[in-house]
Amino acid sequence: MPAFPEGTKSTTMTSGGRRKVHYTFPDESEMVEEFDVQTDALVVRKRRSRTLLGGQGEWSFEVGEPSARVTIEGDTLRPSAANPVLVRVDRPHAFEWRIRNLPYPKATYSVSIDHEQRQVVVRTANKKYFKRIDIADLDRARLPLEEEALSWTHEPAGAGTLVLTYRKPAPILKLEKELKLARHQQADEPVVAAGVGGEQPPDCKQQ
Known part of the structure; x- marks a missing residue:
């Protein structure tokens, strides 16, 4: 059971207490996963695809939920407190x-x-x-x-x-174990992604 299609590219960076992995797939769709640095628990997984006109689509959250948006006037946009809200979280098993x-x-x-x-x-x-x-x-x-x-x-x-x-069934647990190993190996590799002005961002790796 392959993890990702051949030709998938990924970039890893750590900030704000989270390790963030950004995947770009051969069809130009994207996935971002965020893991808690201390527990290595998956906190966010979101995906987006290209629109019919070639632009970037909206992020769709599989795990976690979007942060509240702040308007130009400074007000925070949140769902109605009375509406049911569905959020997926991931547990180890x-x-x-x-x-x-x-x-x-x-x-x-x-x-x-x-x-x-x-x-x-x-x-x-x-x-x-x-x-x-x-x-x-x-x-x-x-x-x-x-x-x-x-x-x-x-x-x-x-x-x-x-x-x-x-x-989670056994094949999913096996796949997650393999992805975790690959993610940590990638995090230990030398930094190759350059930041603004040629400077390297903190703890940012690419493969």
Whole structure:
């Protein structure tokens, strides 16, 4: 199971307590991953592709969520505090999704797998919420979705959070171990990427 297409290029840099890896694929699409320097946990994974006119598309977040944007007037743009917000986080042995702002009792929720569409489906008995969730890692690896790998719970504190957990299959764990080894080997290589004015940025590596 190859990690990336042949011809993929990557650049690594460390700043703000995160190791950031930027991938450029042969089709000119991009992926950025950010890892906590202390724990090596994946904090952000986002992707974007070229538009039909050749421009850069919007970033799509697989893991983590965008930072709040600040307008010209200095106001911070955030989603409505009342709207459900879905965020994926990664655990060492599982994918996890947290859906905030779901205050309904636990018995209201139904979580299942749609094998035909290859998605996790969340719905509520009161029809207040419905969501289909892709597991991009399994799609890329062409691995089946398994009922026994999925579990969920509801945390009623605050506005309420529905927590979905999907246990990572062995091929994904093996791939992540290989990518981690390659990432750390790359981080130990000499700096070759030049910064503005010919100066080298701190801890920035390219391959």
